Amino acid sequence: MSVENLEPSEFSPRQNAVLEQALRLLVDGGEKALTTSGVARAANCSKESLYKWFGDRDGLLSAMIAYQASKVRTFERNGERLTSASLHDHLVIFSRDLLEVLAGDVSLALNRLAIGQSPRDGSKLGKLLLERGRKQIDRRAMALIDSGKRAGLLRFNDADEAYHTLYGLIVSDLHVRMLLGDTMGVTDTARQAEKAVTAFLRLYGTEKALADMPAVV
Amino acid sequence: MSVENLEPSEFSPRQNAVLEQALRLLVDGGEKALTTSGVARAANCSKESLYKWFGDRDGLLSAMIAYQASKVRTFERNGERLTSASLHDHLVIFSRDLLEVLAGDVSLALNRLAIGQSPRDGSKLGKLLLERGRKQIDRRAMALIDSGKRAGLLRFNDADEAYHTLYGLIVSDLHVRMLLGDTMGVTDTARQAEKAVTAFLRLYGTEKALADMPAVV
DNA sequence: CAAGAACCGTACCGTACGGTACTTTCAGGG
DNA sequence: CCCTGAAAGTACCGTACGGTACGGTTCTTG
Numbered sequence: 001m002s003v004e005n006l007e008p009s010e011f012s013p014r015q016n017a018v019l020e021q022a023l024r025l026l027v028d029g030g031e032k033a034l035t036t037s038g039v040a041r042a043a044n045c046s047k048e049s050l051y052k053w054f055g056d057r058d059g060l061l062s063a064m065i066a067y068q069a070s071k072v073r074t075f076e077r078n079g080e081r082l083t084s085a086s087l088h089d090h091l092v093i094f095s096r097d098l099l100e101v102l103a104g105d106v107s108l109a110l111n112r113l114a115i116g117q118s119p120r121d122g123s124k125l126g127k128l129l130l131e132r133g134r135k136q137i138d139r140r141a142m143a144l145i146d147s148g149k150r151a152g153l154l155r156f157n158d159a160d161e162a163y164h165t166l167y168g169l170i171v172s173d174l175h176v177r178m179l180l181g182d183t184m185g186v187t188d189t190a191r192q193a194e195k196a197v198t199a200f201l202r203l204y205g206t207e208k209a210l211a212d213m214p215a216v217v
Numbered sequence: 218m219s220v221e222n223l224e225p226s227e228f229s230p231r232q233n234a235v236l237e238q239a240l241r242l243l244v245d246g247g248e249k250a251l252t253t254s255g256v257a258r259a260a261n262c263s264k265e266s267l268y269k270w271f272g273d274r275d276g277l278l279s280a281m282i283a284y285q286a287s288k289v290r291t292f293e294r295n296g297e298r299l300t301s302a303s304l305h306d307h308l309v310i311f312s313r314d315l316l317e318v319l320a321g322d323v324s325l326a327l328n329r330l331a332i333g334q335s336p337r338d339g340s341k342l343g344k345l346l347l348e349r350g351r352k353q354i355d356r357r358a359m360a361l362i363d364s365g366k367r368a369g370l371l372r373f374n375d376a377d378e379a380y381h382t383l384y385g386l387i388v389s390d391l392h393v394r395m396l397l398g399d400t401m402g403v404t405d406t407a408r409q410a411e412k413a414v415t416a417f418l419r420l421y422g423t424e425k426a427l428a429d430m431p432a433v434v
Numbered sequence: 435c436a437a438g439a440a441c442c443g444t445a446c447c448g449t450a451c452g453g454t455a456c457t458t459t460c461a462g463g464g
Numbered sequence: 465c466c467c468t469g470a471a472a473g474t475a476c477c478g479t480a481c482g483g484t485a486c487g488g489t490t491c492t493t494g
Contacts, residue, residue, distance in 0.1 A: 014471095030336030036452060046472045047453075057452065109336070115396045116333030119247030119326070123398025130397060165416060168389035172381045175393050179332045180347060181340025199382060199420055231441095253482060263442045264483075274482065 010066060015053055018043040019067040022060065027109045031116055036060070061117070061125060065110055069132035072101070074140050082151040084209045088197060090144055095170045095193035098137060099186060102175050107133075111179055141166065145204075153209040162204050169196040227283055232270055235260040236284040239277065244326045248333055253277070278334070278342060282327055286349035289318075291357050299368040301426045305414060307361055312387045312410030315354060316403060319392050324350075328396055358383065362421075370426035379421050386413040 011019065021043040026034045036057060040047045054060040082090070101107055110133075114125035141163050148154035156162040170193065177185045186192055201209055228236065238260040243251045253274060257264045271277040299307070318324055327350075331342035358380055365371035373379040387410065394402050403409055418426055 031333065032337055035450085037450090040472090044472080046474090048455085048473095049471055051453070052471090111393070111397075112332050112336060115329050116248065118396070118398035119329060120249055123400075126397030126399065130394070130399065161412070164389045165386065168385035168387070169382065170385070171390065172385035173388065173392070175390070176328070176396070177347070179335070179393070179396075180328070180343030181335035182343065182347065183340075195378070196385075202420060203416055252480085254480090257443090261442080263444085265443095265485085266441060268483070269441090 010070065011053075011063065014045075015063075016067060018045055018050070018053075019064050022064050023068060023106055023109070026064070026113060027105045030109070031113050034113075058121065058124070061113065062128060065114070065125060065128050066132060068106055068110060069136075072133070072136065074136045080147075082147050082153060084153055084211060087144075087148045087151070087153050087209065088201065091166075091197040091200065092193050094141055094144060095196050096189055098141075098167075098170055099174070099189045099193060101137065102171065103178060103186065103189075108178055111175075115179070138163070148209075153206055154204050155206050156204050165203065166196070166200045169199050227287065228270075228280065231262075232280075233284060235262055235267070235270075236281050239281050240285060240323055240326070243281070243330060244322045247326070248330050251330075275338065275341075278330065279345060282331070282342060282345050283349060285323055285327060286353075289350070289353065291353045297364075299364050299370060301370055301428060304361075304365045304368070304370050304426060305418065308383075308414040308417065309410050311358055311361060312413050313406055315358075315384075315387055316391070316406045316410060318354065319388065320395060320403060320406075325395055328392075332396070355380070365426070370423055371421050372423050373421050382420065383413070383417045386416050 009016070018039065022034065022039045025038055025042055036047055036050055039060070040050055050060060054063050080086075110129060114129045117124075118126045142159060145154055145156075145162055145166070146159060149156065149159070154162070174185050174192075235256065239251065239256045242255055242259055246255075253264055253267055256262075256277070257267055267277060271280050297303075327346060331346045334341075335343045359376060362371055362373075362379055362383070363376060366373065366376070371379070391402050391409075
């Protein structure tokens, strides 16, 4: 899933290492454990360097989100011709990837952080998270269902609306439950993904796409 | 840590007033603004009383959730005979109510609080929120779709699964977006609710229920 | 009316955090 | 070989919070 970053790498290797340690602290201690002294200690750097590099604590948090987002690189789908079966498969793969990403410790920790911060920083971190984290995934899904439409397998007027429907079918209230700490959320992501795709195709699939679908239960 | 209490008006009127002020502080200042001194000042009570009544800060937070949950009383649906139209209408009403509840300031503030606390308190507040806040809504929806099934308007094997589908169709990623501070989430809840119910009925409605539904767009 | 509990207001304590300043270490470059 | 700059390590400061203690005031109750 995660690929080496090719971009001009906003931060130096040393800084990336520091951000890595900061993420580690955040993941297994929550925001309260993410103190500037703690980060400095864990990363073997001085607090003065932290403030020089990131400005202040908020700058550090933003940098952590940017760094994490830069690690996750979603390969862009190229416009291969889709069949009914391959559309279904790609949708299932996307669903599983989405659930996996949302359930990841780092993702959960960063979302918790941004949510906790949102009331007092004007949603600065939240915007950042949505902008740099979600947009990649959104684009991938949009490209996929757009290909499905062009191949005559999907039918919809508003691609955004169709995607939101798909998202809701996949995630339901799982994300919020996980954010709240509910551990027994997804018992079987594969089954969940399959169900969501089946429902999505029943809603937006053309006859061509539904040809080899299982009958209504 | 405060003791578990029983239902009949868990707290005294005076304590309820204090909790009301605490909620108000939380809503427009976030968790950081919710200091014990601040609550005492806003509610014209002493810190000593706070600690006497609620044990410690965590006890106060728990009490706030319990108090808020006790205010929201969802009337139980009785088993009136459902028609295709009335099922549709009740589903739409439920959808709108759900969106309205999730978008409420107090709900958002408490969810943010519980999410921010979840890493370090073992999801105690999160569990409380799900248990006392969501269960009411869940029961109401389950009763509704169960009535729909008994009336021959809905078809499903697993009621839980059907409900989760409905929930996902209604909420999609709106809840998390709002928690992150995205303001332009729901532009038109009525339209959103209508769309969700339409999709839900296409997935789980029988021919009887679909008789007077609009054609596929 | 008197005794006692409940409670308010405030002052206080220890701690821990964000942020700054200073000294030391070390690598590279003329 | 020394000069310079970056960064580590440490000590420090102001502040603000959670929690406690105490004197004064109101409310209850017999």
